[in-house]
Amino acid sequence: MHHDRTARRAALAAPLLALALLFASCAAQGAGRIERVDPRGSVSLDEAADDLAQADVVFLGELHDDDVGHARQLDLTRALRDRRPQLVVSMEQFEADVQPFLDAYLAGDIDEELFLEHSRPWPNYAEHYRPVVEWAKREGVPVVAANIPRPLASRVAYRGLGTTDYSLWSPWVIDVDEPAYLSRFLVAMGGDPDDEPSAGVRRWFAAQVIKDAMMAQSIVRALDATPDDPPLVVHWCGRFHSDYGLGTVSRVEDLRPGTDTRVVSMIRGAERASVDDGLVIGDYVVRTPE
Numbered sequence: 001m002h003h004d005r006t007a008r009r010a011a012l013a014a015p016l017l018a019l020a021l022l023f024a025s026c027a028a029q030g031a032g033r034i035e036r037v038d039p040r041g042s043v044s045l046d047e048a049a050d051d052l053a054q055a056d057v058v059f060l061g062e063l064h065d066d067d068v069g070h071a072r073q074l075d076l077t078r079a080l081r082d083r084r085p086q087l088v089v090s091m092e093q094f095e096a097d098v099q100p101f102l103d104a105y106l107a108g109d110i111d112e113e114l115f116l117e118h119s120r121p122w123p124n125y126a127e128h129y130r131p132v133v134e135w136a137k138r139e140g141v142p143v144v145a146a147n148i149p150r151p152l153a154s155r156v157a158y159r160g161l162g163t164t165d166y167s168l169w170s171p172w173v174i175d176v177d178e179p180a181y182l183s184r185f186l187v188a189m190g191g192d193p194d195d196e197p198s199a200g201v202r203r204w205f206a207a208q209v210i211k212d213a214m215m216a217q218s219i220v221r222a223l224d225a226t227p228d229d230p231p232l233v234v235h236w237c238g239r240f241h242s243d244y245g246l247g248t249v250s251r252v253e254d255l256r257p258g259t260d261t262r263v264v265s266m267i268r269g270a271e272r273a274s275v276d277d278g279l280v281i282g283d284y285v286v287r288t289p290e
Contacts, residue, residue: 061239094145157207171213216251
């Protein structure tokens with residue numbers, strides 16, 4: 001009798017499970033659609049990866065709180081590694097001075113508890129960044145802690161560039177003269193792009209730029225570490241650092257002229273993915289649900 005009940009339950013559950021899997025599959029296909037910006041049109045993950053794999057650096061500009069966007073980031077990173085086995089993941093979310101702990105964890109020399117204790121992970125590390133770190137650990141993919149330590153950036157924000165500590169973990173070249181980037185920063189701060197920025201706003205912009213400069217320097221170091229066979233560097237960052245080819249992107253190109261950079265931006269809902277003041281947001285966008 002028990003076996004009969006079990007069989008009947010299994011028979012009833014099978015169609016429901018199949019229906020759930022169908023809906024899940026449809027949702028997955030519709031979520032995180034990848035679109036080419038110019039010429040416009042949706043593309044498959046494989047089509048995007050085939051194209052992006054030809055680059056030197058691929059910027060995956062994220063919305064920090066978007067689950068779908070982060071899942072697509074990992075999908076793209078894995079697809080790119082399939083095409084370019086010598087791939088390096090570079091991350092805004094780790095600061096350069098924690099590189100030894102990151103390396104030790106990836107090598108299996110320390111456990112995760114010790115790694116997290118000393119690496120200052122972001123609050124959303126577990127749900128949004130742990131998957132790529134664990135994938136890299138399993139696959140033997142190097143991960144670069146690319147960002148400037150927060151105390152150094154904060155010092156610039158409150159006291160100015162003249163207080164910069166030129167250490168192993170700060171950039172050697174800092175260029176704050178990028179009018180298009182400053183205009184976008186003013187808007188993000190709630191101001192008018194045509195306004196003359198105050199001294200305080202200029203300090204905050206310099207703090208933004210010093211992050212870009214450090215991340216660019218970290219990326220270039222990763223490229224140049226094996227000059228005879230440079231890797232593909234996939235950089236995970238907030239989209240503001242890479243949209244329109246500004247910020248970190250332009251600084252990589254300044255430090256290493258001729259570098260082939262590509263930008264993928266995460267956009268939400270019906271946000272436009274076309275052009276703004278003559279600048280194209282990126283090569284591709286990942287459109288996530290509102």
